[in-house]
Amino acid sequence: MTSLDSPPQAVPGDTGAAGKQIPPAAVARLTIYLRALNSLLAEGIERVSSESLAEASGVSSSTLRKDLSHVGSYGTRGVGYEVQYLSRHIAAALGLTHDWKVAIVGAGNLGKALARYGGFESRGFDVVAIFDADQMVVGNEVGWLRVSDVADLETVLERTGANMVVLALPAAVAQSVCDRVVAAGVHSILSFAPVMLQVPEDVNLRKVDMATELQILAYHAQRAQTPGQPN
Amino acid sequence: MTSLDSPPQAVPGDTGAAGKQIPPAAVARLTIYLRALNSLLAEGIERVSSESLAEASGVSSSTLRKDLSHVGSYGTRGVGYEVQYLSRHIAAALGLTHDWKVAIVGAGNLGKALARYGGFESRGFDVVAIFDADQMVVGNEVGWLRVSDVADLETVLERTGANMVVLALPAAVAQSVCDRVVAAGVHSILSFAPVMLQVPEDVNLRKVDMATELQILAYHAQRAQTPGQPN
DNA sequence: AGCTGTGAAAGAATTCACAGCA
DNA sequence: TGCTGTGAATTCTTTCACAGCT
Known part of the structure; x- marks a missing residue:
C-alpha cells in the first residue's frame, strides 16, 4: 500500500507513512478522532482500542482503522493505540503542528x-x-x-x-x-x-x-x- | 427508475415523482439549489438551464440534473426549468411547505x-x-x-x-x-x-x-x- | 488470544454520454 | 437544434474478513 502511483522508493524526510494524500471523508473524521483522543488524554486514559475510539467518535471500527491507515501504523496489534502518541501523529498529518x-x-x-x-x-x-x-x-x-x-x-x-x-x-x-x-x-x-x-x-x-x-x-x-x- | 424496491404501483396522493427517498448527498445540495433559485426569483429571472443553475450552485450540471431527477421531472427539454415552479417542488420534497x-x-x-x-x-x-x-x-x-x-x-x-x-x-x-x-x-x-x-x-x-x-x-x-x- | 492493518467485496456518489422530447 | 432525464461507466467510500504481530 506504501506506493501505488509513485516509484517504490522510500520517502526521504518522512514522519510516518504520510506524504500520500488522505481521502476527504477520512480527513473530516480524523479531526473527530483527534478531539476524542484529547478528551481521553484529559481523563488520563493512556491506551485505547479501535473499537472504543470508534464508539466514542460515532463511527464503525473498520472505518476508523481504515482512516488511521492513511496516516500511518501507530497501533500495536493485540493491544491498541497509545492515546498521546496517536493524537500527535494525527495532528501532524492534519497540519496542526504549528498555529x-x-x-x-x-x-x-x-x-x-x-x-x-x-x-x-x-x-x-x-x-x-x-x-x-x-x-x-x-x-x-x-x-x-x-x-x-x-x-x-x-x-x-x-x-x-x-x-x-x-x-x-x-x-x-x-x-x-x-x-x-x-x-x-x-x-x-x-x-x-x-x-x-x-x-x-x-x-x-x-x-x-x-x-x-x-x-x-x-x-x-x-x-x-x-x-x-x-x- | 420509478420503483426499484417497492411494488410497481403508482403512489396515490403523489406530488410529482417523490415518495422515494433521496440520497443524502443530493438532499444537502437541493437546499443549495433552492437558495440559488430563490435568489434568481428575487432578481425576476423566470427560466434557468441546468448549466447555469449548476454554476450558480457550485456543482457540475450532471450532478444537478441527477439530483433533480430524484425529486421529479420538472424541466422542459430544450428549454430549461421554470424558476418558481422548480423552487416549489424542491421545497415540497424537502418538507419545507409548513413552518x-x-x-x-x-x-x-x-x-x-x-x-x-x-x-x-x-x-x-x-x-x-x-x-x-x-x-x-x-x-x-x-x-x-x-x-x-x-x-x-x-x-x-x-x-x-x-x-x-x-x-x-x-x-x-x-x-x-x-x-x-x-x-x-x-x-x-x-x-x-x-x-x-x-x-x-x-x-x-x-x-x-x-x-x-x-x-x-x-x-x-x-x-x-x-x-x-x-x- | 487479541487487536491492528489491509486487500478484496460491496455499496454510494459522480461523471459520462446519449436517447428522447420540445 | 438544444437541453433535459437517465442508463452505464467510473470513481470514491464503507464494510468485510482475515493475515500478521505482540
Whole structure:
C-alpha cells in the first residue's frame, strides 16, 4: 500500500507513512478522532482500542482503522493505540503542528461569538484580527481584540500574518470581501455567509450553513412523519 | 427508475415523482439549489438551464440534473426549468411547505447570534424559544424573545410546540440537555457543541463544528505548502 | 488470544454520454 | 437544434474478513 502511483522508493524526510494524500471523508473524521483522543488524554486514559475510539467518535471500527491507515501504523496489534502518541501523529498529518492565524471578518453577533469561542485557541487556531465595516463597531473590544476597519483589511491581514479568514458577514457583501481576502493572498477561507462564493482554484473555501442544516433536518423529519413506505 | 424496491404501483396522493427517498448527498445540495433559485426569483429571472443553475450552485450540471431527477421531472427539454415552479417542488420534497418551530438552548454568544439570524424566518424556520441556565441571563430579551430558564425546558418546548432544537451550549452539559430534549419528544437536533452526542436511532442529530472546519482547511493548506509530490 | 492493518467485496456518489422530447 | 432525464461507466467510500504481530 506504501506506493501505488509513485516509484517504490522510500520517502526521504518522512514522519510516518504520510506524504500520500488522505481521502476527504477520512480527513473530516480524523479531526473527530483527534478531539476524542484529547478528551481521553484529559481523563488520563493512556491506551485505547479501535473499537472504543470508534464508539466514542460515532463511527464503525473498520472505518476508523481504515482512516488511521492513511496516516500511518501507530497501533500495536493485540493491544491498541497509545492515546498521546496517536493524537500527535494525527495532528501532524492534519497540519496542526504549528498555529494558524485566523482573521474574522464581520463583528456582528456571529463574528463576536466566533471571536470569543474558546475552542479555537485550544486547537491551534489563533484569532489575530476581527473586522467590521460599521464605524460604530470599529474600535470596540471583542475578546482580546479591538475591531479593525474593514477598509484596512489588506494592511491588517499583512501585519498580523493571518493565513486563514472566517467570513461572518451578510450575503450581500460576502463576495466582494472574499475577493479582497483572496487578493491579499489568503488561501483558506471559512464562510458563514449563505451564498455561493466564487474563488480561484487554488483557494480553499469551506462553508457552514445553518439554514441548510435545518433544511436537511426538515427533510428527514418530514419523511419520518409520512405514513407511507412501511418498509 | 420509478420503483426499484417497492411494488410497481403508482403512489396515490403523489406530488410529482417523490415518495422515494433521496440520497443524502443530493438532499444537502437541493437546499443549495433552492437558495440559488430563490435568489434568481428575487432578481425576476423566470427560466434557468441546468448549466447555469449548476454554476450558480457550485456543482457540475450532471450532478444537478441527477439530483433533480430524484425529486421529479420538472424541466422542459430544450428549454430549461421554470424558476418558481422548480423552487416549489424542491421545497415540497424537502418538507419545507409548513413552518418548523425551532428552540435554541444556550443564550451565549452563539445562541444569541442564531436567535437574531434573519436567515431562519425567511426559510420557514420560526425561532419560538431560547433557553439558558444562567439566572443572570434568564429573562433577558434576545431578538423578539425572552430567555427561558432551562429548568423549564420540557414545559416550554411543549407549550411552544417546538419540533426542532438547536444546541448552542458548552460541551460539558450538551449530553444531559440533549437527553432531556429527546425525552421531551423532539426528533430533530442541530448541535454546535464540540462533542459526540449519543441519541436514539429515531432521533436525527446533525452537527456543525467550526473547529473541525478550520482543521480541514489546515490540512489542505499544509498540503499546498509542502514542496513534495510534484505530480 | 487479541487487536491492528489491509486487500478484496460491496455499496454510494459522480461523471459520462446519449436517447428522447420540445 | 438544444437541453433535459437517465442508463452505464467510473470513481470514491464503507464494510468485510482475515493475515500478521505482540
